[in-house]
Amino acid sequence: MSGNSDSKLGPVRVWALAAGGMVGGGIYIALGVVISVAAQWAWLSFAISGVIAVISAWSYARLSNKYGKSGGAFEFLEDMDRRKLAGSLSWLLIMGYTLTISVYAYAFGHYVAYAFAGGEWMIRALAILIGVGLIGLNLLGVGKMTSVEVVIVTGNLAILVILAVWGLSQWNGVELVSGIEPRAPWASIVGAAAIFVSYEGFQLLTYEYDQIANPQKTFVPVLVSAAIFVVFVYIAVALGATMLAGALTVVEQKEIALSVAARNAAGTAGLVGMTIAAAFATAAAINSTLYSTAKLAERIADDGMLPSWFEHENRFGVPDRPVVLIGAMATFLAIIGSLSSLVEAASLVFLVTFMVVNIIAWREMETWRWIPAIAVVMSFVVGLVLVARLAVNAPVPLAVLAALSVFVFVARPAILARVHTEGGA
Amino acid sequence: MGRLRLVFCALCLPALLGASGNEPAHLRLINLVDGSPHISVELCAETSGDCRSLDIDADDMCDTLDLAPAVYRFTVTHAGGKIEPFSYGIAPGHDYGLAIYGLSSAKDEPTFFARAKRFLGGLEIRAVNGFRVSHRMTTMTPHKPDDPATVRMANFSVGTVALEAEIKTGDGVHPVGVASYGGATGPFRTTDKSGSIEVKPDGSDLVVAETPLALPGGSNTMMYAAGMADGQLRLVIDQRSGKSPSD
Numbered sequence: 146m147s148g149n150s151d152s153k154l155g156p157v158r159v160w161a162l163a164a165g166g167m168v169g170g171g172i173y174i175a176l177g178v179v180i181s182v183a184a185q186w187a188w189l190s191f192a193i194s195g196v197i198a199v200i201s202a203w204s205y206a207r208l209s210n211k212y213g214k215s216g217g218a219f220e221f222l223e224d225m226d227r228r229k230l231a232g233s234l235s236w237l238l239i240m241g242y243t244l245t246i247s248v249y250a251y252a253f254g255h256y257v258a259y260a261f262a263g264g265e266w267m268i269r270a271l272a273i274l275i276g277v278g279l280i281g282l283n284l285l286g287v288g289k290m291t292s293v294e295v296v297i298v299t300g301n302l303a304i305l306v307i308l309a310v311w312g313l314s315q316w317n318g319v320e321l322v323s324g325i326e327p328r329a330p331w332a333s334i335v336g337a338a339a340i341f342v343s344y345e346g347f348q349l350l351t352y353e354y355d356q357i358a359n360p361q362k363t364f365v366p367v368l369v370s371a372a373i374f375v376v377f378v379y380i381a382v383a384l385g386a387t388m389l390a391g392a393l394t395v396v397e398q399k400e401i402a403l404s405v406a407a408r409n410a411a412g413t414a415g416l417v418g419m420t421i422a423a424a425f426a427t428a429a430a431i432n433s434t435l436y437s438t439a440k441l442a443e444r445i446a447d448d449g450m451l452p453s454w455f456e457h458e459n460r461f462g463v464p465d466r467p468v469v470l471i472g473a474m475a476t477f478l479a480i481i482g483s484l485s486s487l488v489e490a491a492s493l494v495f496l497v498t499f500m501v502v503n504i505i506a507w508r509e510m511e512t513w514r515w516i517p518a519i520a521v522v523m524s525f526v527v528g529l530v531l532v533a534r535l536a537v538n539a540p541v542p543l544a545v546l547a548a549l550s551v552f553v554f555v556a557r558p559a560i561l562a563r564v565h566t567e568g569g570a
Numbered sequence: 571m572g573r574l575r576l577v578f579c580a581l582c583l584p585a586l587l588g589a590s591g592n593e594p595a596h597l598r599l600i601n602l603v604d605g606s607p608h609i610s611v612e613l614c615a616e617t618s619g620d621c622r623s624l625d626i627d628a629d630d631m632c633d634t635l636d637l638a639p640a641v642y643r644f645t646v647t648h649a650g651g652k653i654e655p656f657s658y659g660i661a662p663g664h665d666y667g668l669a670i671y672g673l674s675s676a677k678d679e680p681t682f683f684a685r686a687k688r689f690l691g692g693l694e695i696r697a698v699n700g701f702r703v704s705h706r707m708t709t710m711t712p713h714k715p716d717d718p719a720t721v722r723m724a725n726f727s728v729g730t731v732a733l734e735a736e737i738k739t740g741d742g743v744h745p746v747g748v749a750s751y752g753g754a755t756g757p758f759r760t761t762d763k764s765g766s767i768e769v770k771p772d773g774s775d776l777v778v779a780e781t782p783l784a785l786p787g788g789s790n791t792m793m794y795a796a797g798m799a800d801g802q803l804r805l806v807i808d809q810r811s812g813k814s815p816s817d
Contacts, residue, residue, distance in 0.1 A: 185659075262718070262759055319639050322659025324666055324707045327641055335690055391661055393709045534690040 153358035156367045158295055159350060162433075163371035164378075165298025166346025167198075168305065169430025172382055173423050174252045175340035177399020178488055179383070180392050182534075183336030184328040185321035187387070188380045190336030191343075195376030197527065198344035200520035201499040202372040204506035205347070206365040209354045211509065217351035218498055219445060221505050229558065232450035234501060235441065236553040239471065241494030242438040245342060246475035248487045249427045249434070250276050254479065255400040256423035260416060269480050276476030279432050283439065283468045286461030297429045304422040305382050308403065311410050312385025321384070324393025338531035341492035343379065346430065347372055348498075349437045435472055442467035452564045486535075486542040493531050493546060500524035593662040594636040598710070600667060600806055601626040602726045602796045603703055605674035606649035615640040616657065629796045629806050631667075646703070650674040653703045665710040667792055667808050671726035671752075672703035701728050708754065712810045713788040719811075720757035720790050721783070723769070725749035727795040727803060732772035735793065737783070739765040748772050749795075760785060767793060769803055779803035786811045 154162070179187045205217065212224050218238065222231035254272035261267065347368055354360060386406035387395055395402040407419035443464035446455035459465040478487065503524065506517035535543035601609045607628055614621040617640050626632050639662040645655045648670075660666065680688070680702065706724070713720065723735040723746055735746035735755060739762035746767075747755025762785060769779040779802060783791065789811035796804040 317639070317662065319641065319659050319661045322641060323661035323664055324709050325659060327657055327659060332689070391664055391709065392659065393664075393666075393707060394711075397709060530690075537687045537690050 154291065154353065154356050155358050156363045158291065159357055159363070160367045160371045161295045161298045162291065162353075163202075163347045163350050163368050164302065164375050165294060165426075165429065166349050166433060167344055167372070167375045168298070168301060168378060169249070169346055169426050169433070171248075171340070171343025171346070172305065172379055173256065173403055173427065174248060174400065174488060175343045176383060176386060177395050177397075177402045179336040179340045180325070180387065181396045181399065182328075182339055183332045184325050184392065186328060186330055186333035187321075187336055188383045189330065189333035190340065191379040191383055192376065193333060193337035193523070193527070194341050194344055195372070195379065197337075197341070197496075197499060197520050197523050198347070199369060199372045199376060200516055201344075201503060202347050202368045203365065204503050204510075204517045204520070205351050206368040207510060208502065208506055209351050210361050210364060213354075215352050215354040215356075216441075216444065217348055218502050218505075219441070219450075221502065221509075223448070225505065225509070228448075228450070230501075232445070232448075232561075233554045233557055234498065235445045235450060236557060237494055237550065238498055239438055239442055239445075240549060240553075241345070241491055241498065242434055242441075243471050243475045244478065244487055244491035244494065245345060246276075246431050246434050246438075246471070247478035248342065248491060249431045250476055250479035251487060252400070253424060253427040253431070256404055256420055256427070259401040259404050260420040272479040273476055275428055275431060276472055276479065279428065279435060280468055280472035282432065283435055283472070284459060284461070284463055284465055286463050294429050294433060297425045301422050301426040301429075302378065304418055305378060305403075308389070308407055308410065308419070309378070309381035309385035312388035312406065313381065315388050317388060320388050320391050323387075323391035325396060334527060334530050335534055338496075338527045338534060339489050339492060341496050341527065341531070342488055344372070344375070345491075345495040346434075347375075349433060352437050352441060431475075435468060435475075438471050439464045439467035442471070449561070452561065454564075486539040489531060489535055489539065490542045490546050493528065493535070496524050496528045496531065500528065593639075595639055595660045595662055596665045596710075596810075597635045597637055597660060598631045598633075598667050598808060599624070599626055599635075600631040600669045600794055600808060601628055602669055602671040602794055602806065603628070603648045603674050604672070604728045604797050609670055610647040611670070612645045613642045614645075616643055617641070626670075629804055631806065631808060644668075644705070646670055646705070648674050648703055650676070650703070653705075654680070656705060658707050663711075665712065665790070665810050667708045667710045669706050669708070669724065669726060669794055670703065671706070671728075671794075673701040673728045674703065676701045676703065704752070706752070706754075708792055710790050710792060710808060710810045712790045715786075715788040715811075717788045718759040718761050719785040719787060720759050721746055721765075721767075721785070721793070722755050722757050722791070723747065723749055723793045723795060724754035725751055725795045727751070727797045730771065730795070730798060730803070733778075733795050733803070734770050734772045736768045736770075737765045738768070754792075761787075763787070767805075769793075769795065769805070779805050781805060781807070783807070784809075 179190045183190045208221050219231050219235045250272045253275045254268040257271050258267040389406040389409045398405050404419045407415035442455045445451045455467050457466050503517035503520040507514050608625050610625050612623045624632055637660050641657055641659050643657045646653050725733045732748050732750040734748045737744050746758040749755050765783050767781050767783050768777050791809040794806040796806050
């Protein structure tokens, strides 16, 4: 963990990084999307996705303890001697993280531009600025600043909790459907599918497993409790922000929904506070995701699952080529993509990944196997709904994702056989 | 689906959506149905059962209705028939505009595929009904008087391509945005007190509508593109100004 002290991560810092990794960008852009789909059942959508996320956190943590090393799903599959699947899944994961970074850059651009009454050009300029800026920081070897992240996470969570409590204190149930059509409870499953990416951040901690102090004892309770906490924060924010802004306003201004809610609650002070929280939270989330994804790409290349081109490090010991490639692609997507298609394409990638990890947990664990089995079934149902939703709502992103998946699973071995690799595909 | 929704409304909505605020909400209904000289609308509060009925002429809007906060069920009858009843939540202190739009002669019954798209797509799929008579709610709550005025355009002009709106103010020409059928632009904010609106087919220099527009501070304006006649686009403008509920 460059740029940090030699001390290992204690449970409090691990908890803060896990919670912050999830809250870092997801809630800022997911709320309007989920209310437009599930209306008054948006909170239930967060709860359904949350159950899958909490079980997945439990599976990730237990499997990390079982295999005893960093690397997440890639390592689990490698240790099971499923190298081909490990390689394919890791390529898919890198695509998912790239989409996630683009969502965060998109959110950063919108929230900051809104505070300055900026138009489309400012939104795009800010997305480029944050993308290029954080690529530069990572290249200088200061990509992982754990202590700074913990401070940002704490401030971010505090502001979100204040917003949620403020909103809930003004409870008026009809605000949940203000200006929108009430929907049936099962619309919450569609909502859960659309915003699953909001929960993906905890798994970055599994890439830092060897930096965690006493993980065998602390990792499972810390990761699971962080995930449970985030589920409650999301539910509270979904209800509280809607009380403050009204459902239709959240939908119409979904890119900046929390700023609108904060402005309604506390005027300019609320807007400034939420803009600062959103800017720092999304920037920190971009930074940590870019750092971890580049490290993952380097690790995978080292095992021969990516071309050795990805293993190159600059003089600061940073895998510079993955940092630049992933950062540039994410920034480009943030500029051209629409919010819903970015969020939902990323959600599908992580649903598949979490399902695979829960299948591994179900197969490899000797006790409590019914728990990951529940998550597998739920992920499958929610994943099917998401594919159906993308097919009718965003067929082009779905087709691109499908083509990339076919490419990853079918063409990847052939590509690796043709290029220079170390370790072989 | 209809029966299930009815059961749901009867069992869950009263408890979940109980309204505690007494401040009335303000609603205007706008008739943009092509081919219907007027429409009849009945709206009933789902909890109290209180109902109102009104007729609205073509390309016109009703007077502002002060409504008690509740979920309301709307039944709309136009020259071509009656559309499937629908509900909206009306929250205290908010201003809303509900546009009824589409082609009166189009077939009213949505297909199974259209229903599936609506279920999966939520509010983001606006044109799922094709040119069937449909509805769209917009928040119209005015801003604080010292805040900038906002201007948006919604495109409910049957058969036209995407429309682009521009506004000329004292400091130049600014794009308001582009809206395809059933869609709306984002808000353009301005501190100028007046301007002039131009609407063109997207990608064209042909001006199909032009109108001056007063922009009182904090006002919230929605321009509805209603339809083409003799090469000109009909615009229906809903503008709300005054103190916002938070004042």
